[in-house]
Amino acid sequence: MEFLSYAITPVMLLGAWISGRIIERRHLKNLLLLESGSHGVLAVTIEDLPPDWQVESCELVMGNVVISLDYFKRVAASIKGIFGGNIRVFEPLLERARREALIRMKGVAHAHGYDTIINVRIETAALARGRSDGKGIAGVEILAFGTAISYSKDQRSSGTP
């Protein structure tokens, strides 16, 4: 029975690596599809509006996503943590999550009838850190939020200066 406990770790690592790759591929494909549509919503991080925009209504919109770090990535990161340097396995994961959160935020704005989001902010929070032995739940939440506005351009003020 004892060899089982030695065999299970490499099997889990391999399984996690393969499943991580499959999920990543599928998600990237899906993201490209969603972003090309993206509901035509414009999201900007600036707060000040051009003076000729007459805002009719506004609403706080947000999109969030909680991602888990798979077993392979956590082990790879903990090994990398000894030597230091970029933990490259996490970079695409967080990037995907951010894109997903932005798409969800835009989706909410579109569903509520807005086409512009101003003052967009993106926050990252580690929910519960996994234990150092690789067990426990490790998750990261990405939250994107901003103020969705609907506006009309004021013809009088945008005309002759």
Added chain:
Amino acid sequence: MIISNTQEIPGKTIVEFFGVVTGSTVRAKHIGRDIMAGLKNVIGGELTGYTELLSEARGEAMRRMSYQAESMGANAIVNVRFATSSVAQGAAELFAYGTAVTVE
């Protein structure tokens, strides 16, 4: 109640300030969701249950914040910020705060 994360409500002017309003909830993870999350923690991917849980909790925190603003007599909250902290293993606090104002 108009809620915005900008300095002022676009297209309106602030006539009165009431000060900071806050709202928070502390949520623990559901056991059924936790089992799925344990599995997802091996294979990777989105923890859908947690995504819903947190957005519900954030909605609750915002409701509490707007209730507080309403009781002060405000009709809008500007410059809303969010903060998330894991207070204990398995529980997270969702916190929303902003400035209660009256706009015209």
